[in-house]
Amino acid sequence: MNIAYHCPACHRAVRQPVAAGQAALECDHCHGQILISPTAITEQRLNGCLVCPSTDLYARKDFPQRLGVALVVLGFIGSSIAWANYQVLWSFAILFGTALLDLVLYLVMGESLTCYRCGAQYRGFEEIELHGGFNLETHERYRQLAARLKDRPDSSS
Ligand SMILES: [Zn+2]
Numbered sequence: 001m002n003i004a005y006h007c008p009a010c011h012r013a014v015r016q017p018v019a020a021g022q023a024a025l026e027c028d029h030c031h032g033q034i035l036i037s038p039t040a041i042t043e044q045r046l047n048g049c050l051v052c053p054s055t056d057l058y059a060r061k062d063f064p065q066r067l068g069v070a071l072v073v074l075g076f077i078g079s080s081i082a083w084a085n086y087q088v089l090w091s092f093a094i095l096f097g098t099a100l101l102d103l104v105l106y107l108v109m110g111e112s113l114t115c116y117r118c119g120a121q122y123r124g125f126e127e128i129e130l131h132g133g134f135n136l137e138t139h140e141r142y143r144q145l146a147a148r149l150k151d152r153p154d155s156s157s
């Protein structure tokens with residue numbers, strides 16, 4: 001299991017392994033610590049974000065979006081070239097081949113969890129699907145919360 005987050009103290013990106021029973025996260029850069037609640041991870045399952053107090057997390061396929069799009073474009077171009085050269089069979093083979101590759105890639109990729117509030121990402125945990133997929137309403141709620149906190153003039157934190 002591992003976590004990727006932005007350190008609240010120095011705002012730099014940190015990626016490190018995390019295990020059940022671990023007491024704290026320590027930033028690689030500034031060595032700032034974030035205490036982990038003992039109930040945050042039970043067995044291999046994540047119950048809430050370790051970086052912020054939020055328990056709202058969403059599951060997402062770790063699919064390399066750019067690679068997926070590149071494959072589709074490549075398939076289209078290759079297919080068009082074959083088509084222009086009267087290679088009808090090849091034209092279809094290339095198109096379906098790249099589409100299939102896209103699908104396989106999607107299926108073999110693992111799932112990650114992302115915190116709505118702070119954007120921390122978690123990988124290698126189990127029962128990730130219990131958290132549910134991305135929900136726009138929840139996302140909007142956190143976006144507005146963040147905006148309100150930023151606008152508040154007497155913000156002490
Ligand atoms: Zn730090």
Ligand SMILES: [Zn+2]
Pocket residue numbers: 049050051052053054115116117118119120
């Ligand atoms: Zn969080």
